[in-house]
Every structure is written in structure tokens, then in C-alpha cells.
Amino acid sequence: MRRYFGRKLFVYALTFFIAMTVNWIIPRFMPGDPVQSRLARASLQSPEASAAMQAYYERLFGLDVPLWQQYLNFWASLARGDLGISIWLFPQPVGDIILGAVPYSLALLLPAILLSWVVGNWFGAYAARNRWLDNTVLPVGYVLTATPYMWLALLLAWGLGIVAGLFPVGGAYSFALTPSATPEFVGSLLQHWFLPFLSLFLVALGGWAIGMRNMIIYELESDYSNYLEALGAPRRLVRRYAFRNAMLPQLTGLALQLGTLVAGSLLTEIVFSYPGLGYLILQAIRNQDFFLLQGAFMFIVVGVLIANFIIDIVYVLVDPRTRIQMQGGAA
Amino acid sequence: MSLKVRDLRVYYRTLAGDVKALDGADFELADGEITGLVGESGSGKSTLGKSLIKLDGRMRYVSGTVELDGAELPVRDSARMNDFRFREVSLIPQYAMSAMNPTRKVGRMIADLLESRGERFRALRPELVRRLELVGLGEQVLGRYPIELSGGMKQRTVMVLSTLLDPSLLIADEVTSALDVSNQRAVAETLAGFRDRGFVKSMIFVTHDVALVNQIADTITVMYAGRLAEKGPAKTVVNSPRHPYTRMLISALPEVGVSHGERRLSGIPGSPPALLDPPAGCRFRDRCPLAFDKCEQEPPFAEVEPDHSVACWKA
Amino acid sequence: MSTEQAGPPTGAGPAPGGGGAPPDAAVPAGAPLAAAAPAGRRGGELAYFALRNGKLVAGLVIVLFFLLVGLFAPMLLPHGPNEYDIGPQGAPPSAELWLGTTRFGQDVYAQFVHGLRSTFLVGLLGGGVAFAVGMVVGFVAGYRGGWVDEVLNMITNVVLVLPTLAVLIIVAAYLQARGVAVQSLFIGLTSWPWAARSIRAQTFSLSSRDFVDLARLSGRSSWKIIFRDIAPNMSSYLFMTFILLFGGAVLIAAGLDFIGLGPTDGTSLGLMMNQAVNWGALQLGMWWWFVPPGLGITAIVGALYVMNVGLDEVFNPKLRET
Numbered sequence: 001m002r003r004y005f006g007r008k009l010f011v012y013a014l015t016f017f018i019a020m021t022v023n024w025i026i027p028r029f030m031p032g033d034p035v036q037s038r039l040a041r042a043s044l045q046s047p048e049a050s051a052a053m054q055a056y057y058e059r060l061f062g063l064d065v066p067l068w069q070q071y072l073n074f075w076a077s078l079a080r081g082d083l084g085i086s087i088w089l090f091p092q093p094v095g096d097i098i099l100g101a102v103p104y105s106l107a108l109l110l111p112a113i114l115l116s117w118v119v120g121n122w123f124g125a126y127a128a129r130n131r132w133l134d135n136t137v138l139p140v141g142y143v144l145t146a147t148p149y150m151w152l153a154l155l156l157a158w159g160l161g162i163v164a165g166l167f168p169v170g171g172a173y174s175f176a177l178t179p180s181a182t183p184e185f186v187g188s189l190l191q192h193w194f195l196p197f198l199s200l201f202l203v204a205l206g207g208w209a210i211g212m213r214n215m216i217i218y219e220l221e222s223d224y225s226n227y228l229e230a231l232g233a234p235r236r237l238v239r240r241y242a243f244r245n246a247m248l249p250q251l252t253g254l255a256l257q258l259g260t261l262v263a264g265s266l267l268t269e270i271v272f273s274y275p276g277l278g279y280l281i282l283q284a285i286r287n288q289d290f291f292l293l294q295g296a297f298m299f300i301v302v303g304v305l306i307a308n309f310i311i312d313i314v315y316v317l318v319d320p321r322t323r324i325q326m327q328g329g330a331a
Numbered sequence: 332m333s334l335k336v337r338d339l340r341v342y343y344r345t346l347a348g349d350v351k352a353l354d355g356a357d358f359e360l361a362d363g364e365i366t367g368l369v370g371e372s373g374s375g376k377s378t379l380g381k382s383l384i385k386l387d388g389r390m391r392y393v394s395g396t397v398e399l400d401g402a403e404l405p406v407r408d409s410a411r412m413n414d415f416r417f418r419e420v421s422l423i424p425q426y427a428m429s430a431m432n433p434t435r436k437v438g439r440m441i442a443d444l445l446e447s448r449g450e451r452f453r454a455l456r457p458e459l460v461r462r463l464e465l466v467g468l469g470e471q472v473l474g475r476y477p478i479e480l481s482g483g484m485k486q487r488t489v490m491v492l493s494t495l496l497d498p499s500l501l502i503a504d505e506v507t508s509a510l511d512v513s514n515q516r517a518v519a520e521t522l523a524g525f526r527d528r529g530f531v532k533s534m535i536f537v538t539h540d541v542a543l544v545n546q547i548a549d550t551i552t553v554m555y556a557g558r559l560a561e562k563g564p565a566k567t568v569v570n571s572p573r574h575p576y577t578r579m580l581i582s583a584l585p586e587v588g589v590s591h592g593e594r595r596l597s598g599i600p601g602s603p604p605a606l607l608d609p610p611a612g613c614r615f616r617d618r619c620p621l622a623f624d625k626c627e628q629e630p631p632f633a634e635v636e637p638d639h640s641v642a643c644w645k646a
Numbered sequence: 647m648s649t650e651q652a653g654p655p656t657g658a659g660p661a662p663g664g665g666g667a668p669p670d671a672a673v674p675a676g677a678p679l680a681a682a683a684p685a686g687r688r689g690g691e692l693a694y695f696a697l698r699n700g701k702l703v704a705g706l707v708i709v710l711f712f713l714l715v716g717l718f719a720p721m722l723l724p725h726g727p728n729e730y731d732i733g734p735q736g737a738p739p740s741a742e743l744w745l746g747t748t749r750f751g752q753d754v755y756a757q758f759v760h761g762l763r764s765t766f767l768v769g770l771l772g773g774g775v776a777f778a779v780g781m782v783v784g785f786v787a788g789y790r791g792g793w794v795d796e797v798l799n800m801i802t803n804v805v806l807v808l809p810t811l812a813v814l815i816i817v818a819a820y821l822q823a824r825g826v827a828v829q830s831l832f833i834g835l836t837s838w839p840w841a842a843r844s845i846r847a848q849t850f851s852l853s854s855r856d857f858v859d860l861a862r863l864s865g866r867s868s869w870k871i872i873f874r875d876i877a878p879n880m881s882s883y884l885f886m887t888f889i890l891l892f893g894g895a896v897l898i899a900a901g902l903d904f905i906g907l908g909p910t911d912g913t914s915l916g917l918m919m920n921q922a923v924n925w926g927a928l929q930l931g932m933w934w935w936f937v938p939p940g941l942g943i944t945a946i947v948g949a950l951y952v953m954n955v956g957l958d959e960v961f962n963p964k965l966r967e968t
Binding site for chain 1: 387412413414415417418426431434435436444447478493
Binding site for chain 3: 011012014015018019022023026027138139142143145146147148149150151152154155157158161162163169256258259260262263266267270271281282284285286290293294296297300301304305308
């Protein structure tokens with residue numbers, strides 16, 4: 001057990017290390033010395049932001065110390081939780097801005113991921129037992145997975161938001177309200193949340209349905225299914241076993257798709273101006289706010305790694321085979 | 332007679348047409364009889380075994396009747412057949428090692444299966460444990476996942492489970508092909524023991540291993556290219572076979588009791604005809620040293636002496 | 647056995663880590679190991695089933711249609727995609743301007759057909775780079791095994807858990823000038839891991855086969871064995887993998903373009919959606935500005951996926967029955 005998780009954690013730590021190193025290398029070594037050109041451009045926009053940026057870059061890159069020391073300084077400031085000062089929302093620290101956006105992103109991502117996984121698995125399982133449903137679920141599933149996230153978001157915003165006028169299409173709550181715990185405000189939150197959620201949910205749904213359908217067909221052809229049928233087990237029992245066993249690879253699939261789902265939420269947030277990390281990234285790019293961009297990148301990487309680790313733990317809990325092999329390995 | 336099979340034909344559907352894998356089988360099985368069903372791969376022996384319990388997706392019932400203990404076995408109707416499966420006809424599959432759901436404890440799986448068939452697991456549990464102990468397994472097997480059992484343990488568990496409801500007919504489909512020689516004998520003897528204790532009434536032991544069959548079977552049934560070639564008491568078939576194919580099969584054995592796997596059949600020149608569009612008449616004709624004009628007509632599977640039938644004009 | 651392989655088969659196939667590809671699109675583990683029937687007969691048989699496979703034919707027709715439009719339609723236009731005042735500003739589709747105009751009087755149809763070009767280009771280049779890296783890593787890891795496999799596996803796992811789009815955003819944001827080629831290169835370099843994983847698994851099972859042993863005994867070099875003996879035996883699998891990588895690259899590129907990190911010159915379908923959103927097409931109800939580009943991407947990528955399911959049924963006889 002320790003060996004298994006140790007190995008996983010090592011990969012995640014290595015990934016974090018590499019991602020952060022990329023984060024450091026890219027602004028430093030990109031052709032055309034982006035640091036200097038950013039500084040030049042920022043100084044035109046706002047002098048005081050430029051001064052802060054200059055100071056931060058000097059601390060970050062310590063432009064006159066050797067490279068290895070610059071690199072160590074970078075990690076040291078990361079360890080202090082110092083992600084720099086935002087240019088876009090000067091003079092707020094990047095860390096605070098991101099922490100304010102994370103709840104919105106999570107509010108979209110978590111329900112969309114979990115619900116699409118559950119509902120998609122459910123559809124896929126039904127598709128595998130019904131030819132008519134199969135002929136519907138499969139093409140619809142493929143179209144949904146082939147849909148760019150932002151395009152479905154645009155269609156929903158246009159159709160249900162602008163044309164039908166059912167839902168608002170911008171922000172996380174009505175600007176006429178101030179955040180509070182009133183029913184009115186919560187209602188506004190939900191109203192603004194629904195379309196981006198739906199969009200994300202629908203695109204993800206197709207993939208899960210197809211995956212489940214294929215997995216369950218594979219399970220229904222497996223030896224244990226054949227044996228049960230030969231002993232006259234009713235269809236219900238065989239399907240139940242197949243469904244449970246097909247869930248396990250779908251869980252692995254969830255881990256593999258995390259990056260894609262996060263990308264989807266970034267794009268969806270942009271369409272709906274939903275103030276999560278995706279929207280921050282867009283603003284950071286528009287305002288040349290590279291501290292904010294790099295900070296958001298770090299948060300995304302860490303979030304994905306944590307989610308991966310949670311899935312690893314869940315997998316061990318639900319699959320007796322892994323559990324037993326690990327116990328055997330530890331003994 | 333516990334089992335009566337008349338003119339059973341089961342074809343495989345393919346895009347190129349029907350493959351006539353089982354093309355007219357007529358035979359009987361006495362109460363308490365164990366018959367060894369032998370033949371090359373593709374001879375239709377597995378198709379015959381499967382068609383008595385469950386046709387797989389690509390098999391198509393064409394004709395024939397099956398009677399078990401005087402009642403008709405509805406082999407063509409999978410839904411009606413369900414009442415007979417496990418209780419009247421049961422199967423020990425070739426894939427016994429992977430026959431149990433890997434994510435369910437063995438006992439839970441057995442309970443799920445029994446309850447789904449309207450049996451009470453509680454009531455059957457003592458007998459289940461007794462039989463597990465009989466094959467050298469403890470009660471604790473029921474609390475394990477299949478992955479925690481060795482191959483032999485899994486095989487024995489499946490053997491006990493398949494026969495738990497005392498079926499009249501048991502089909503053992505190539506159960507020994509994945510085992511080494513000493514385990515092959517042990518498994519075969521255990522199954523013969525099941526018959527002796529009355530767990531099963533009669534048994535079809537499908538295998539390509541004539542030598543093994545000779546040790547436990549009462550009778551031997553030889554199949555060739557989708558048809559029965561010969562059926563008779565084991566001693567008679569081994570010592571004085573009548574069908575030329577059986578003769579070649581037996582003589583290709585270096586010595587009874589020594590197994591060389593399937594390779595020994597390569598001693599017979601030629602290969603069986605394609606079953607997509609088999610030639611009329613005797614199907615062994617092209618490889619048969621005794622073939623003559625009359626072989627262009629299909630020889631009947633006829634009794635040449637009591638309990639000994641052969642499908643050959645020269646028998 | 648390393649703990650990574652402890653679980654059951656990871657789905658029946660690859661999980662493209664791109665802009666929304668299916669977690670289990672259609673590459674089953676069994677496909678490439680089909681029996682080595684006489685080549686001629688097998689080829690004829692494959693063609694027979696291929697032409698009768700509705701999914702394959704329909705998918706292929708759609709992809710070819712868009713490919714031909716992307717290749718030839720731009721040549722027939724008198725103006726470029728980004729020229730202003732081709733027609734009235736913000737005009738809806740009409741007989742002269744099939745897809746209407748943007749807020750600046752640009753011809754949406756011209757942008758669309760040029761965008762198709764860059765979509766195919768990104769798919770081909772990005773998918774190609776990912777395919778090449780995935781093949782090399784997968785073949786070497788699966789064939790050599792041992793510590794080489796361990797190291798490559800580690801690298802694969804690291805790149806696999808990195809959120810692709812986030813990495814690409816960081817890289818692209820610092821690039822001053824961006825072209826389709828550079829974009830494709832970076833997309834390719836980040837989206838190969840699942841392909842490497844599944845190719846590794848296939849190679850692993852093939853390299854224990856007799857004919858590979860024979861080749862090894864006859865003293866042939868590793869690379870020759872990989873490309874002469876192993877790769878041809880999984881060619882159908884490789885082809886399907888490439889199609890999925892192609893679709894993934896198209897979707898990722900569209901996402902990047904939409905954020906505004908696409909090619910700095912020229913146009914693309916993602917860029918069209920980016921501009922439509924930036925200039926208020928949504929609020930103004932100018933649906934003809936953002937519907938066609940997304941529809942084009944969805945149609946092409948969807949057709950590729952459906953084509954893949956068809957190919958799978960053709961190559962894998964077990965699936966033909968249903």
C-alpha cells in the first residue's frame with residue numbers, strides 16, 4: 001500500500017516540479033527576451049504597476065545573479081506563497097485574486113464532472129442493452145465529444161440566454177445585487193451558474209456514455225458473464241455485475257480526462273464571463289499580467305494533481321483486486 | 332436413458348454463410364454414464380456440448396430434439412431453457428480460471444446466483460461447505476476474492492458450484508486443457524467421484540485427450556467434421572475401434588496413458604473438410620484409406636453391436 | 647510487475663487528453679492482433695467490409711467534403727479572409743455572401759474556408775508530432791522493457807497528468823509571433839502520452855510472439871524489428887490512434903485560438919469564435935459569425951470519431967456481428 005501510493009506521489013511531485021520549472025524557464029528563455037519587452041510595454045500602461053513589476057522581476061530573476069541562484073530564488077518565493085502582484089488588478093496580490101476565483105471554478109467543475117460521469121455511465125449502460133437507445137446514444141455521444149466546449153457554450157448562451165431570454169449570460173450574479181446570504185442573491189447565483197454548468201456537463205456527458213457502453217459490452221462478453229448465463233442467472237444479475245466492473249475503468253478514465261475537463265471549464269467560463277480561473281486567464285492575457293497567468297497555471301496544476309490522487313485512493317477503495325495485490329506486496 | 336439426442340443440427344452464422352459445425356447428432360446417454368467426447372478442434376465437440384446448455388450468440392439451432400429424463404429440453408429457446416440450466420443441465424467451462432466475477436467475494440457471488448435462481452443460499456450453505464471440503468477446500472474460500480485463490484482452487488470451486496444443485500447432466504468442456512498432467516487426472520477423477528456420489532447423473536466430458544478419457548469414461552464418443560463417427564464402451568473403442576478415423580486417432584497415440592497434447596493428430600495425413608460447404612457423403616472420405624464408391628453417400632450412425640455405433644459403410 | 651499495471655485494462659482504448667475527446671473512443675485491445683491471413687485475400691475482404699460499413703463511409707464522406715472545401719474554396723475567392731468591407735457590416739447570410747459578414751464587413755464564408763485549411767493543417771501537424779513521439783516512446787518502452795521502460799513510463803505519466811491546455815496557454819502567452827506550425831509543434835509535444843501508453847501495451851504483447859523472437863534470433867537490429875515486424879502487425883491500430891490524435895489536436899488548437907493565443911497571422915475557426923465573442927456577436931444576435939466555425943469543427947472531429955468506430959469494426963471481425 002505504501003509502495004503504491006509512494007510511487008503515485010512521486011510522479012505527482014515530479015510533475016509539480018517540472019511544471020514549476022517550465023513556469024520559470026519560459027519567461028526567462030523565450031526568444032526576444034519577453035521580460036524586457038513586457039517591462040517596456042507595462043511602463044506605458046501604468047507607471048506604478050511597472051515599478052512593481054520591475055521590482056518583482058528583479059526579485060524573481062535577480063537579473064544580476066547566476067542562473068542557479070535565480071532558480072533557487074524562484075522556489076524560495078514560491079515556498080513563501082509569494083506569487084507576485086497583479087498588474088490587471090494592481091495592487092492586489094496574485095494569490096488573493098486566484099483564491100477569490102477558485103470557488104467559482106470549483107462550483108462549475110465539481111458538479112459538472114460528477115454528474116456527467118454518473119449520468120453518462122447510466123446512459124451508456126442502458127445503451128448497451130437496447131439497440132434503439134444504442135443507435136441514439138452513440139451518435140449523440142460522438143457529436144457531443146467532438147463539440148468544442150466554447151461552441152456549445154456559445155450556442156446555449158445564444159439560444160437559451162439571448163433569444164429565449166431564460167438565463168443571464170454574463171457574470172456570476174446580477175451586478176444590481178451585493179453578495180449576501182439572501183435568497184435573492186443565491187437565486188441569482190444559481191441562475192448565472194446554470195448555463196455554464198449545463199454546457200460543461202453536456203460535452204463531458206458524451207464521452208462517458210460512449211466509454212461505459214463499450215466497457216459494458218466488453219464485460220458482458222467476459223468469461224464470468226458467460227458462466228453466469230450458462231447457469232441460468234437472470235439478465236439482471238449479469239448486467240449488475242458487468243455494470244459494476246465497467247465502472248472501474250471508467251474511474252481510471254475520469255483521472256485521464258481531468259485535464260480536458262479543466263480546459264473545458266476555462267473555455268466555458270470565458271464565454272459566460274464567469275469569474276473563475278478561466279476568466280482570470282483571459283484577463284491576464286489581455287492585460288499582459290504574467291504573474292496572474294503563472295499563478296493561475298500553478299493552481300490548475302496543483303488542483304489536477306490533487307484530484308488525481310483522490311481518484312487513486314477511491315480506486316483502491318472500490319477495486320478489491322488492487323487492494324489485495326497491494327496487501328500481498330506489503331506482506 | 333437419461334439423455335436422448337436426435338438429429339441435432341446447430342450452425343454458426345457467418346457473413347459467408349452457415350458453418351455446419353454440428354450437422355446431425357444422434358446418441359443416447361444412460362443413467363450414470365460418463366462419455367468422453369473426443370475429436371480434433373473444429374470437429375464440433377464443443378458445439379455439441381454448448382448446444383445442450385446454452386447456444387452462444389452466433390450459433391443457430393437448425394433441427395433436432397433433445398430429451399432429458401423423459402422431458403423435452405427446449406435447446407432452441409434460450410428463455411425456456413433457463414429453467415433447466417444449473418438444475419437439470421450444468422456446465423463446467425473451459426475458462427474455469429476466469430469464470431468467477433473478479434470483484435465479488437466467492438461466497439457473495441454464489442449467494443447472488445442462487446438467490447437469483449430462487450434457491451435459498453442459507454439452506455444450501457452447509458451442503459456447499461461439505462462439498463468444498465470434499466475437494467479439499469475450506470469454508471474460508473467463500474470469504475475470498477477469486478484473485479486470492481490459486482488456479483486449482485478456482486477450478487475446484489467452479490466444479491462444486493456447477494454441480495451444487497445435483498444436475499442430471501453435466502457438461503465438462505475441455506476442463507483439463509489448461510492443466511498439467513497430474514492435475515488433469517485429479518480433476519477427471521474428482522468429476523468421476525461426483526458421479527459416484529450422485530451429484531450428477533450423467534456427464535459429457537469434452538476433450539481432445541483420448542488417453543485421459545480412457546481412464547475415467549464409461550464410453551467414448553468420437554466426432555469428426557460436425558458428425559458422430561463412433562460411440563461405444565471406452566475399452567472397445569480404444570482396443571478395437573471400427574471407424575477408420577477412430578483407428579487412426581488411437582494408433583496415433585504412442586501408447587495409451589501418455590499424452591502429447593494435440594500434436595499426435597498430425598499423424599493423420601490431410602485435414603478435415605471446410606464446414607462452410609462440406610462435401611456430400613462421408614466427410615472422412617478424402618483422408619480415408621478404405622474409401623470406396625459407396626462413401627459418396629452419407630453412412631448412417633448405426634449400431635454394429637449392442638451399445639456400439641459407427642458411421643462407416645465398412646464397419 | 648509495476649503497480650501501474652495492477653488494475654484492469656484501462657478502458658478498451660486510449661483517452662485523448664485534448665479538447666474533449668472521448669475517454670474511450672474506439673481502439674480495442676484486440677484489433678491489431680488479427681490473424682495474419684494471406685495478404686491479398688485479407689485486403690480484398692477489408693475493402694469489402696469497409697465499403698459496406700455505413701459509419702466508415704459516412705465519416706469519410708464528411709471529412710473529405712470539408713477537406714476539399716478547405717483546399718479549393720479559398721482559391722475561388724477574389725478576396726482574402728480578413729479584408730474589410732467586402733459587404734455591408736454585420737449583414738446576415740445572403741445569396742452573394744453565403745455566411746454573411748462580420749461587424750467589419752469581412753466575409754464570414756471566406757474566413758470559414760480559410761479556417762478549414764488551418765484546422766486540417768493543425769490536425770495533420772499536431773496529430774503527426776504527437777503520433778511520432780507516441781510511437782517512438784511506445785515502441786521503445788514496450789520493446790526494450792526494463793529500466794528504459796520504467797523511465798519512459800515515468801515521463802509518460804508526468805506529461806499525462808499535466809493539464810495540456812494550461813501548459814499550452816503558458817507557452818503560447820510568451821511567444822511573440824505564433825504560427826500554425828509552432829502551435830502544432832507544442833500541441834503535439836503535450837498530447838502524445840495516451841498514444842504512447844497504448845502503443846506500448848500493444849508492442850509489449852507483440853514482442854513476446856514467435857515471429858519477433860525469430861527476428862531477434864536472426865540478429866536483426868531493434869529498430870528493424872520494430873518497424874519491419876512489430877509496426878506492420880499493428881498498422882490498423884496505429885492508423886486509428888493517429889485519427890484520434892488528429893481530432894484531439896484540432897480541438898485543442900480551437901481552444902487556444904479561442905482564448906486569443908492562436909496564430910498571430912491568418913485565420914482559423916477558433917479565432918473566428920474568439921472575434922465573434924470579443925465583438926459582441928452574441929449580444930447582437932449575429933449567429934452566422936460563431937455558428938459555422940464551431941459546426942465545422944464538430945462535423946470534422948465527429949466524423950473522424952465515427953469513422954474510427956467504423957474502421958474498428960472493419961479491422962476487428964469480432965465487432966462485425968452486431
